Amino acid sequence: MKKMSQPARFLTDNGMYIVMALVFVYFAVSAPGFLTANNIARIPLQSAFVILIATGMTMVIITGGIDLSVGSVVAFTAVIFSLILRQYAVAVPLAILGALIAGATSGAFVGFFIVKFRVPPFIATLAMMTIARGLARLFAQNSKIFIENPAIEKYSDFIMIKEIAITNAIGVPYLVVLMLAVVVFLGLVLMKTRFGRYVTATGGNEEATKLSGVNVNQVKFMVYVINAFLAAVVGVMMASKFMNGNPEFGVMWELDAIAACVVGGTSLMGGKGNIFKTLFGALLIGMLDNGLLAQGRSSEMIYIIKGIIILGAVIIDQVKEK
Amino acid sequence: MREAKKNGLTKRAALALLVCVAMFAAASCSKKAEEPSAPAEQGKKVIGVSLLKENDDFYKTLKKGLLETGESMGYEMVILSADTDEDKQDKNVDALLLKNPAAVVLCPVNSKGVHAIIKKMDAKGIPVFTADISAEKGGVVSHIASDNYMGGQIAAERMAELVGKGGLVTIIYQPGPESVAARVKGFVDKGSELGLEFVKDAAGQVMQYDGNDDQQKSEERAKTAIAGNPKLAGIFAANDNMAAGAEAAILGSKRTGIVLIGYDAAPMAQKKIDGGGVWKADVMQNPFDIGKITVETIDKHLKGEKVEPVVGVAVGLYDGAK
Numbered sequence: 001m002k003k004m005s006q007p008a009r010f011l012t013d014n015g016m017y018i019v020m021a022l023v024f025v026y027f028a029v030s031a032p033g034f035l036t037a038n039n040i041a042r043i044p045l046q047s048a049f050v051i052l053i054a055t056g057m058t059m060v061i062i063t064g065g066i067d068l069s070v071g072s073v074v075a076f077t078a079v080i081f082s083l084i085l086r087q088y089a090v091a092v093p094l095a096i097l098g099a100l101i102a103g104a105t106s107g108a109f110v111g112f113f114i115v116k117f118r119v120p121p122f123i124a125t126l127a128m129m130t131i132a133r134g135l136a137r138l139f140a141q142n143s144k145i146f147i148e149n150p151a152i153e154k155y156s157d158f159i160m161i162k163e164i165a166i167t168n169a170i171g172v173p174y175l176v177v178l179m180l181a182v183v184v185f186l187g188l189v190l191m192k193t194r195f196g197r198y199v200t201a202t203g204g205n206e207e208a209t210k211l212s213g214v215n216v217n218q219v220k221f222m223v224y225v226i227n228a229f230l231a232a233v234v235g236v237m238m239a240s241k242f243m244n245g246n247p248e249f250g251v252m253w254e255l256d257a258i259a260a261c262v263v264g265g266t267s268l269m270g271g272k273g274n275i276f277k278t279l280f281g282a283l284l285i286g287m288l289d290n291g292l293l294a295q296g297r298s299s300e301m302i303y304i305i306k307g308i309i310i311l312g313a314v315i316i317d318q319v320k321e322k
Numbered sequence: 323m324r325e326a327k328k329n330g331l332t333k334r335a336a337l338a339l340l341v342c343v344a345m346f347a348a349a350s351c352s353k354k355a356e357e358p359s360a361p362a363e364q365g366k367k368v369i370g371v372s373l374l375k376e377n378d379d380f381y382k383t384l385k386k387g388l389l390e391t392g393e394s395m396g397y398e399m400v401i402l403s404a405d406t407d408e409d410k411q412d413k414n415v416d417a418l419l420l421k422n423p424a425a426v427v428l429c430p431v432n433s434k435g436v437h438a439i440i441k442k443m444d445a446k447g448i449p450v451f452t453a454d455i456s457a458e459k460g461g462v463v464s465h466i467a468s469d470n471y472m473g474g475q476i477a478a479e480r481m482a483e484l485v486g487k488g489g490l491v492t493i494i495y496q497p498g499p500e501s502v503a504a505r506v507k508g509f510v511d512k513g514s515e516l517g518l519e520f521v522k523d524a525a526g527q528v529m530q531y532d533g534n535d536d537q538q539k540s541e542e543r544a545k546t547a548i549a550g551n552p553k554l555a556g557i558f559a560a561n562d563n564m565a566a567g568a569e570a571a572i573l574g575s576k577r578t579g580i581v582l583i584g585y586d587a588a589p590m591a592q593k594k595i596d597g598g599g600v601w602k603a604d605v606m607q608n609p610f611d612i613g614k615i616t617v618e619t620i621d622k623h624l625k626g627e628k629v630e631p632v633v634g635v636a637v638g639l640y641d642g643a644k
Contacts, residue, residue: 033420046413146434242408242435251407293417296400299376 015316016263016277020284023309027291034294047286048179049074049234050253051279054260055186056227058278061261062190063223064203064270065121069110069128070231070257074250075136077103077235082145082245092161096236103232104225106132111221125224129254136247145245161240175237182230187275199223203270260285263313284313366398369620370418372411374429374455376403379589380609381429384454387613388427395621397424404431415439419446425463425620427451433458449623453616454609456500462631463623466616469634470501473605474508474558476639477583480603481509481556482516484581491556492521492547494533494540494564502560505585505605506530509558521551533564540567541574548575556581562591565601572600587640595642603641611635 028035044051053070060067081099088094110128113119139145164174190196201209202216210216231250239245264281266273288309292302369392375381385401392399400421404411408431418426419442426443430436430452437460443450449463456465481491491513495506510520510528523529531547533540540559548554548571557572557580559565565584572580580600584591587606594601612635623629 031420033422036420039416039420042416046416049409144432144434148434238409242432242438244432244435246408246432248406249409289413290417293402293413294420296402296417296421298401299403299405 015319016265016280016284016313019309019313019316020280020287023284023287023291027287027294031291031294034291039290039294043283043286043290044176044179045173046290047282048173048175049238050256050260050286051179051282052182052230052234053227053253054257054278054282055183055275056223056230057254057257058261058264058266058273058275059186059190059199059223060121060227061258061266061268062199062203062270062273063220064206065114065220065223066125066258066268067110067121067224067227068125068254069106069132070227071250071253071255072129072132072136073103073106073228073231074235074238074253075245075247076106076132076139077232078239078249079136079140079145079245079247081236081239082147083139085147086145096161099236099239100229100232103235104229107225107228107231108221110228111224114224115217115221133247136245136249140245140247142247144247147239147243147245161236164237164240182233183275183279186226187279190273190275195219195222200271200273203272205271256285257282259310263310263317265317281313285310366396367424367624368398368400368421369425369427369617370415370421370423371399371401371427372414372418372429373401373403374431375406376401377405380607384429384609384613387610388453388617389613391614391617395617397617397621404429406431408432408435411436412439415442419443419448423448424624425449425451427453427616427620428457429454430457436460449620451616451620451623453612464619464629464631464633466612466619466633466635468501468607468612468637470504470637471508471511472634473585473607473637474505474510475512476508476637477505477558477585477603477605478509478512478516478518480639480641481513481558481581481583482518484583484602485518485555487517488519489555490519490521490551490553491558492529492531492551492554493558493560494531494543494547494568495560496535496564497532505560518556521547521554533559533567535561535563537563537567537570540564541570542567544568544571545575548572548577548580554580556583558582559584562586562588562604565591565604566594569594569599569601592640595640598642603639606638606640608635608638 033039057067057070077099080102081095084095084098085092106128110124113124114121164178190199198209198214198219201214202219206216235249238249260282261273261278262268263284264274264277266278285306288306289302292305371388373381373385376385388401389399400418400423402414402417404414411431415426426448428436428450433455436457440450440457440460440462444461450461452462452465454467456467485491493506493509496502513520520528531543533543544557544567547557557568559568559582562584565582568582572582582601584601584604587604591601591604595604615633615635619629619633
């Protein structure tokens with residue numbers, strides 16, 4: 001009997017990886033073209049935007065919160081970035097700065113209401129989700145802001161940003177390098193620094209953490225700012241990649257990011273989570289998107305199958321909890 | 323006690339895994355049952371498609387036209403949807419390229435920025451066609467879409483029947499889209515030929531009221547047109563949204579003898595036309611034919627025949643359930 005428990009523990013501890021392996025094998029067999037070096041290498045690139053958001057989202061969820069606003073913030077900041085660029089052709093760093101400030105501000109706004117007025121994170125970020133989407137549409141006048149100033153296209157800073165968003169360095173796309181750098185940095189911040197321990201402690205037991213002298217309000221405020229800041233980074237990248245600021249960017253991305261966290265074992269109750277596991281959770285979702293498209297499936301089937309697999313991966317994780 | 327617990331854990335873990343596998347298997351079976359012809363035969367040439375979306379009537383019918391025509395001509399059709407998301411269209415194309423398609427059809431989410439996506443096909447020498455929506459830049463072999471000029475002409479013919487020779491008519495349009503400009507030009511050209519009189523502006527040019535694709539604004543503009551022209555007998559609105567505004571203005575004016583012709587024949591418009599009010603007819607696109615002619619054009623191109631850079635698809639007239 002005791003020996004039986006070993007494989008059981010192995011299965012539950014590695015549930016996500018096992019599902020990943022099964023999904024991988026399934027696509028390798030059933031989706032022609034899936035199992036090529038080019039395609040496999042493309043999965044991290046295709047998932048990079050969601051991974052960047054999911055990284056910040058992991059911290060938010062560990063504090064016991066949730067952030068529904070990031071998809072809208074991506075659109076809002078992409079529009080801001082494109083607007084500034086279109087208006088002032090020579091100020092690319094200014095446009096980036098403007099977008100990042102706009103993102104961080106929306107995070108600060110949310111954090112302020114959560115901390116000062118005890119608005120539940122679900123509600124505060126739901127409000128920001130519609131506000132940021134509305135602002136994006138307002139600033140873009142319900143259209144897209146095209147970055148088509150020839151003066152910008154020659155400008156080296158802009159070329160650099162665009163390169164990061166679309167090109168490769170020795171086989172590894174810059175965007176993937178950036179994404180991995182953010183994941184490693186924030187992953188280590190969460191595991192090794194005092195701030196990281198405060199984040200986990202806040203979600204584990206807020207009262208006890210407060211009593212031991214930690215400014216939990218500051219911690220909670222910061223995680224929303226970090227998350228929205230990362231959304232702004234994605235907004236700048238999206239706008240650069242597609243050469244426009246579209247107020248409809250990022251619709252439902254917050255849900256992909258939350259799914260990546262949860263599949264990666266982050267507890268929605270707070271207090272538990274790991275950014276590196278979130279990375280794999282997001283890669284699993286990215287692999288599903290990639291493989292299902294490679295099979296030539298229609299979008300409604302992709303939605304359904306994705307939902308089922310996410311549920312399956314989480315069920316395994318829940319078994320362990322009991 | 324402990325052993326019993328662990329035994330339970332084993333069972334639960336095994337169950338969870340089983341559930342996942344079963345779900346995935348079920349999902350893949352259901353797909354096979356639904357699309358038996360998917361990635362079956364080798365040797366068939368593949369036509370890859372990335373639709374703008376697949377959840378509205380127009381695109382559903384267009385998809386049907388592509389699929390039925392393609393399969394009857396011996397192509398393997400791989401039809402994906404971008405769900406009006408540029409990032410998804412980019413991923414769609416990555417997936418399509420895995421199939422080594424003989425040709426790729428795009429209904430671009432973003433006319434201006436889609437050349438970045440078209441480049442991926444150009445790099446592999448795969449011909450690109452656009453359907454319904456054109457690409458502003460990038461190497462496209464042929465663009466297949468409704469013949470909007472013909473649509474305007476058809477509207478003018480019906481208008482002449484309704485108001486008679488010498489009848490005074492005017493136009494509500496939207497500046498910007500080429501499609502709308504072509505509709506208006508077709509209407510004015512044919513209308514002049516048939517002896518319709520147009521409301522003129524101060525400079526003696528044919529007056530076009532800017533409804534800006536907005537119902538409210540179109541209503542105001544139509545009111546202005548009606549109030550300023552006691553003899554007005556007909557209004558042509560360049561799409562259904564603007565036609566709805568014009569209808570409200572006609573009904574509000576309490577004047578009789580003003581008729582309306584719209585464009586698109588959306589379900590709402592069809593209902594109004596069926597109701598037998600002032601709204602007499604609508605120009606109707608044939609999305610099925612757009613799909614069909616797209617495949618036929620590709621077939622010609624692949625056989626080495628010359629194809630036109632722009633292929634117009636005939637439109638019809640909806641004038642009620644007569």
